[in-house]
Amino acid sequence: MLLRVHVAAVEPLARRTRRIVLAGEPLTGLAWTPGQNVTVFLADPTSLASWRHGPRDLKRSYSVWNYDPAGRLELAVYDHGGESPGASWSRTVQAGDGVIVTKPDGRLVARPGASLHLFAGDDTAAVPLGAILRSLPETARCFAVFECNEPADEIPLPGASTPTWVHRHGASAASSALLPAAVAGLDLPAEPGVAYVAGEARTVQAVRDHLVNDRGWPRRDVLTQPFWTPGKRGLD
Incomplete structure (x- = not known):
């Protein structure tokens, strides 16, 4: 409609x-x-x-x-x-x-009953992931890492957890190594939770691969959404 x-x-x-x-x-x-x-x-x-x-x-x-x-x-x-x-x-x-x-649609939403929520994304992902983060109760166990170019590009993200921002300082957002490295540096509990990863397609894949291959998270618990990639019409 x-x-x-x-x-x-x-x-x-x-x-x-x-x-x-x-x-x-x-x-x-x-x-x-x-x-x-x-x-x-x-x-x-x-x-x-x-x-x-x-x-x-x-x-x-x-x-x-x-x-x-x-x-x-x-x-x-x-x-x-x-x-x-x-x-x-x-x-x-x-x-x-x-x-x-x-009307609103989409499946990138909070999974009820998760023991832990991990959010990771670039500037474009901060909007939907920030909306999810804001909706969670204060008692929710959350980790959040977002990437943008400079501090002036950070959007306000009130919610259950204070996010960590990392900055590219002019480096390309495509295939960024910054966000995967920031996620790898998190002191996460041994027990996996649910991850919500969104943004540039190849960066999203790198974060997912780290969680699945290096940390042993089940692939079904890493929810991904590529929003854009250079040169692809409709994803710009």
């Missing part, structure tokens, strides 16, 4: 992340679990002219930062740079613009 809503506010959340607040009656009473995303249509999908560049340029998936059942849904959109359709939309969208979105 497509929901026609409007942009209520746009403001910076960090140096390269914008908080985009959507509002409208179609957003009332939706089912949302922290960690889920919505699809944002960058042009009207009911118009044939919108499809001339292909479906991958027509839409992007963005994680939900927060949701109010009264009819407000917040996105936190990271700007990768460049002139991709998603980046251009996030830079130019403003209050009053109309937007078409889908």
Whole structure:
């Protein structure tokens, strides 16, 4: 189902992340679990002219930062740079613009009953993983490591655990060795828990391989979600 809503506010959340607040009656009473995303249509999908560049340029998936059942849904959109359709939309969208979105969906959500929660991701992953982290009770046992370029790129992540941030200082975010090394340096309990790993595809794979091969975590307990990778249309 497509929901026609409007942009209520746009403001910076960090140096390269914008908080985009959507509002409208179609957003009332939706089912949302922290960690889920919505699809944002960058042009009207009911118009044939919108499809001339292909479906991958027509839409992007963005994680939900927060949701109010009264009819407000917040996105936190990271700007990768460049002139991709998603980046251009996030830079130019403003209050009053109309937007078409889908209902929240996705399986990157907290696993009930986990004895330990481990979060690891880059700038793009901090949004859904931060939403999950914020939703956990204060008694939850959590470890969280996030990677970004500089301290000014950190987004606020209140929740059950204070996350550790590591900084690239200009190094590439693709195939980053920084995040896997930070996870490897954690003093984790011997008993595995559930890991939520998201961000750049090859970095996600490296973190998963460390947890499974080096620490002996069951693969089924390492939940992964690649959000982007260089040069792949639709993942930018």
